[in-house]
Amino acid sequence: MISAFAFSPSALADKLSGAHSDKLSGARSDKLSGAPDLRCDLVHVSCLPYLLGEPLPERTPDRGGSPKILVSFPFISKGAAYRAFCDRFEEFAERFDGFTVQNLGDFGMLCELLEGSRKVRREDLIIAGDAALNVTNASTAAFWSGKLDVCAILPELGVPEHLELIKRFPSGLIPEVLLDAQKIVMRSEHCFAARGNAYKCGKCGKTGLLGGSIFDISGNEFPIITNPLDCNSILLCPPAANASAAPFFDIPSESFYFRTL
Amino acid sequence: MAFLLSPAGNPECLVAGVQNGADEIYLGLTSFSARAGADNFSLENLGEWVSYAHVRGVKIHVALNTLLKDTELASAVEMAKEADRLGVDAFILQDVGLAGKLAGVVSAKLHASTQMTVMNLQGLKMAKALGFSRAVLARELSLPEIEELAGAGIMETEVFCHGALCMSYSGQCMLSCFTTGRSGNRGTCSQPCRLKYSYNNDKNSERHLLSPADLAALPYLDRLVATGVSSLKIEGRLKSPEYVAAVTRAYRHALENPGADVTQDMKNLTVIFSRGGFCSGHQLGKLPKKDITLYYAGKTGLPCGEIRGKITQFRKNNTDLFTANVSLREPLAPGDGISFAASPEFGGTVNIIEKKGERAQLASPGDTVRITVSGTVPKQLKEPLLICKTLDQRYLKELQKSFAKGAELRRVPVTARLSTSDGSVILTFSDGVRSAAASVPFVQGSGAPAETLAEIISATGGTPFDVTSVDIDGDCGFLTFSTLKKLRRDAISALTSMREGRQSL
Secondary structure (H helix, E strand, C coil), rough: CCCECCCCCCHHHHHHHHHCCCCCCCHHHHHHHHCCCCCCCCCECCHHHHHHHCCCCCCCCCCCCCCEEEEEECCEEECCCHHHHHHHHHHHHHHEEEEEEECHHHHHHHHHHHHHCCCCHHHEEEEEEEEEHCCCCHHHHHHHHHCCEEEECCCCCCCCHHHHHHHCCCCCCCEEEECCCCCCEEEEEECCCCCCCCCCCCCCCCCCCCCCCCEEEECCCEEEEEEECCCCEEECCCCCCCCCCCHHCCCCCHHHEECCC | CCCEEEECCCCCHHHHHHHHCHHHHHHHHCCCCCCCCCCCCCCHHHHHHHHHHCCCCCCCEEECCCCHHHHHHHHHHHHHHHHHHHCCCCCEEEHHHHHHHHHHCCEEEEEEEEEHHCCHHHHHHHHHHCCEEECCCCCCCHHHHHHHHHHCCCEEEEEEEEEECCCCCCCCHHHHEEEEEHHHHHHHCCHHHCCCEECCCCHHHCCCCCCCEECHHHHHHHHHHHCCCCEEEEEECCCCCHHHHHHHHHHHHHHHCCCCCHHHHHHHHHHHCCCEECCCCCCCCCCCHHHHHCCCCCCCCCEEEEEEEEEEEEEEEEEEEEEEEEEEEEEEEECCCCECEEEEHHHHEEEEECCCEEEECCCCCEEEEEEEEEEEECCCCCCCEEEEEEHHHHHHHHHHHHCCCCCCCCCCEEEEEEEECCCCCCCCEEEECCCEEEEEECCCCCCCCCCHHHHHHHHCCCCCCCEEEEEEEECCCCCCCHHHHHHHHHHHHHHHHCCCCCCCC
8 A cells, every 4th residue: 555644635645546746656556456547545744734724634525535635733742733733623623534633642632632522432433553653563462462553664764674564464454664655854942944043933034834845965865844833844855755665565465554654 | 059960072072061060971882962063972982981970970961862763772772871871860852652652661760852842731741651850841931931830740841042043943953854865864964044045036035044053041040040941051062172172161150159250251252152142042032033143153252343444365375365454342362363343254363463563472452463363354345344253262272271181170178087986997988978998907006197198188189089078087197198198099099980870979
């Protein structure tokens, strides 16, 4: 199965339509999903644009149950974005198929929100764990079994280690492979987009997700995504695909998600 | 009062931490340590150092804080069990799978590493459910946020008070792995945040954009302690024993003297190691922009003077040297290291100081002196030519005494009682929790005066114990001085053995 991460509503629309210009070849998609197009089975989407005023997507029947769209907890588990996200939990639960948690605290918070809600039931949601959960072995995966439905493997592991770990994943917990995906390489309280000698927190005039990148001395690009609600930011890895999917072709495609760009 | 937790990359650092006032020491073993580049400790020598620390009332925390592959888990568990048998007090863990395998199996406590990114109450609760009794909180928390978590009573909390800061939340950084193949999560961070980056590929903006200055909470330590945090952690398992000694000493002094002036300590710490001066991290609010070390990501030192007039460069015996007149703000002595504030990669070691034409062994603030330095000068010099002290030989030597072989600055107070019972003379030492005794047969006769006996019993120099009071209970008969000294040694030895095991202090 194919999965993806969308940092913006327009990227989400691309992923849903299958029109996104994924660097994965159609052939690779075919091998991994059994379908000749680039249609995703699962899309994680950042909550930030919605916290900044973007309308939530409609949960329409014509989506036909697939792809599933999971809204991700904020990249950093404190501050204004986090509070706003938790305040709107029921609204998000209604419009998305589930949630993606980033760390232990997110999962604990999700459990508390579910306990406190009369409307939202765990069984109606898909709960995924982001790569930030740092799952590198079957014992850690076993801890998340029964808590999550999908769990990403830390992409720092190599291809052979991914293949071994997929085999050892507990039943009921679907692994997600991020080797080809555009990964978050840094989550920081610092605002990478801040220029000059001082921050202008709340006064910089930037009210949405920013473009912009930083580059290392070799010219590798690290795109920046900022959170203007808290003036923190994340760095993404260079956008090129960096792993071969071929070794994964032999695994039954329904037993794992392969995250694309 | 919060515990003070010092780093030890090797045994010398451990001694430096213990002797200068640490309550707890954290160290790594030869594998599974997030500081693989440190010397670290082996299971063969760990027991010796656990005993050394315990006898002096200090706990040992073992950092097994890397993420583990399936193929590594079994050996990590075995290593933890062996360290547990050696009496370590806690394991610092990142890997959830390893925590699951150790919880309820080892006697040592489990501490959630800062690599687990615990930053809210729910994170603490989850960590507790996993079997952790302490969490090292994310370095990005402010004092009110720390206070909220520390005050929740869920578990002990630990925060960093001094040392290098990461740009990323710890445990959430893959930059090193994806740029160099060396994973910070697995103990081999290549520190890419200290390299140069540019915005939008504008080469003119190439700076150390991701490099924060080092943290120092010393100036507001009372506020940090007031959050109710359980332990204050000093970063630096890759640092020298002198660094561990200096930082531990400064924070111990501040903890025991709240409100005391820390100006001199801050200067000392700046010389020992500081990157871009010091900052408060995120503890007093968002990391100020000025605390990103845009122009230099290495050691910068303490501004100590200004060069007046021309610098003369020359070579002698294949060594680059320069001389200059300097107006001093801080003391300077031959052997000290200096650098140029605007170009810290240049500078060197002060060989000669001349004051009014005479050689001086020490120059003071306010003096204008001529210095001869073995080192290099930047090609482009910008006024004012501020120089920084990067090494203070006299201070270094003073620190080195504190961890020299046999140094016992950190002495445990004990009381002594000399008594008789059933035909024996018994000497008992007590540390307030445990009592250890040694005895010799009672010999009838008149002994030395009580003051003399007390003096001999109190002569515990060279041991970790300081006798605060001696109680001579009745007639102890005839005791030769050599017998009494043996009695003292035996009782001290017994108390030492009793204190070596795991203890709740």
